Amino acid sequence: MSKLKIDKNGDFEQVLILIHEARNRVFSRANAELVMLYYNVGKMVSQKVSQGIWGDAVVDELAKYIESYLPELTGFNRRGLYRMKQFFETYSNSLFVSTVMTQMGIEEKEATKFVTTALSQMQWSAHLHILNKTKTTEEKLFYIQLAINEKLSVRELERQLNSAVYERTMMSNKIAPLPLTQLPQGVFKDPYIFEFLDLPNTHSEKDLEKALIQNLQKFILEVGKGFTYMGNQYRLQVGNKDYYTDLLFYHRDLQCLVLFELKIEDFAPEFLGKLNFYLEALDRDVKRLNEKPSIGILLCKGKDTEVVEYALARNTSPALIADYETKLIDKKMLAQKLHQLSEQLKKDIE
Numbered sequence: 001m002s003k004l005k006i007d008k009n010g011d012f013e014q015v016l017i018l019i020h021e022a023r024n025r026v027f028s029r030a031n032a033e034l035v036m037l038y039y040n041v042g043k044m045v046s047q048k049v050s051q052g053i054w055g056d057a058v059v060d061e062l063a064k065y066i067e068s069y070l071p072e073l074t075g076f077n078r079r080g081l082y083r084m085k086q087f088f089e090t091y092s093n094s095l096f097v098s099t100v101m102t103q104m105g106i107e108e109k110e111a112t113k114f115v116t117t118a119l120s121q122m123q124w125s126a127h128l129h130i131l132n133k134t135k136t137t138e139e140k141l142f143y144i145q146l147a148i149n150e151k152l153s154v155r156e157l158e159r160q161l162n163s164a165v166y167e168r169t170m171m172s173n174k175i176a177p178l179p180l181t182q183l184p185q186g187v188f189k190d191p192y193i194f195e196f197l198d199l200p201n202t203h204s205e206k207d208l209e210k211a212l213i214q215n216l217q218k219f220i221l222e223v224g225k226g227f228t229y230m231g232n233q234y235r236l237q238v239g240n241k242d243y244y245t246d247l248l249f250y251h252r253d254l255q256c257l258v259l260f261e262l263k264i265e266d267f268a269p270e271f272l273g274k275l276n277f278y279l280e281a282l283d284r285d286v287k288r289l290n291e292k293p294s295i296g297i298l299l300c301k302g303k304d305t306e307v308v309e310y311a312l313a314r315n316t317s318p319a320l321i322a323d324y325e326t327k328l329i330d331k332k333m334l335a336q337k338l339h340q341l342s343e344q345l346k347k348d349i350e
Contacts, residue, residue, distance in 0.1 A: 031124075032120035032121070035119055036116070036119075038075075038087055039119065040088075041076075041084045042087045045081055056078075062081065063078045075124075097111050097112055099141055100114055118144055119144070122147055122148065125154050129158050130143050133162075139166050146160065162328060163193040163195070164193075164328075168189045188223075189223075191323035192222055192299060192322055192325070193222060194212070194324055194326050195325070195327055195328050197211040197326055199211055204264065205262050205263065205264050209232060212247065213247075226251050227251055227252075228249060229247075229248075229249055230257075231248055232246060234248040236278065238281050245261065246259075247262070257294040258294070259275070259297065260297045261296065261299065263301065266301055266302040266304070267302070267304070268307075269307065269311040271300070272311055272319065275296045275317070296317060296318070298322065300323060301323070302323055308321045
């Protein structure tokens with residue numbers, strides 16, 4: 001009689017998966033309860049203070065009272081209680097709820113429900129980063145949705161905040177050099193920030209490419225959600241000659257190939273010719289029938305906006321000319337540029 005063959009590796013691995021999934025669900029529920037606890041405590045403190053029933057002294061007494069009965073509990077000191085108050089007031093504010101209604105096209109009741117549901121999906125430390133490093137309601141909502149949709153860790157969210165991804169995304173949307181039907185909003189940025197590369201002031205394009213590959217996880221986080229890496233120096237054969245692209249990705253949501261070409265100098269119009277040649281080769285020989293036309297991103301050390309406008313005026317391929325920086329840009333400067341651009345667009349419309 002033959003022995004029953006048991007696939008131990010597969011079965012055992014499945015048990016591990018079940019354990020990890022259960023742990024994640026427990027952590028998720030516990031985190032949701034904790035965040036809503038802070039929200040509700042903040043609500044009570046806010047109401048008592050706004051009604052003049054409680055002042056600073058009473059809040060101090062509350063902190064000491066909680067400590068005396070629950071000494072092992074952290075986060076409920078005076079500062080923590082006021083953070084909870086700020087947390088509640090920020091997201092229960094009618095301005096924030098109306099922003100959600102406008103951006104998502106939903107009614108007030110649904111918007112209020114969305115806010116509490118969304119808040120409970122993030123860790124408290126992530127909320128603290130957003131509260132500390134954002135100003136407008138639109139910016140806060142942007143980072144909340146970004147953190148949830150891309151399942152960002154607290155550290156990853158902090159980097160996105162520090163690198164001003166909100167301002168860069170908004171600016172890219174407003175100055176897209178091609179019709180929005182060709183370049184989707186919110187997918188591509190300008191400029192890109194590669195502060196993690198630690199490159200010397202003088203470096204070659206090969207150095208830049210090598211450093212990006214060595215920091216591939218951080219690079220993908222910077223370029224955004226949905227990108228799958230396909231390789232560097234991707235070979236394209238046209239005629240009897242081989243050509244090699246810099247960095248090739250596939251975007252799952254856009255369902256197209258995305259090619260990043262790297263330049264360590266300012267944009268020059270002749271760069272577009274080579275990019276378009278690569279895009280044509282990709283579409284003819286690599287793109288599958290169910291996929292959309294490939295998109296090209298020229299990453300340059302700098303660019304003259306007017307030169308870019310002229311160069312792209314008759315360009316038929318979906319392409320973006322973007323800057324890259326190897327150091328973090330001052331968020332205040334980016335916010336000011338975004339404001340100036342918005343004001344200019346208003347004048348142009350008028």
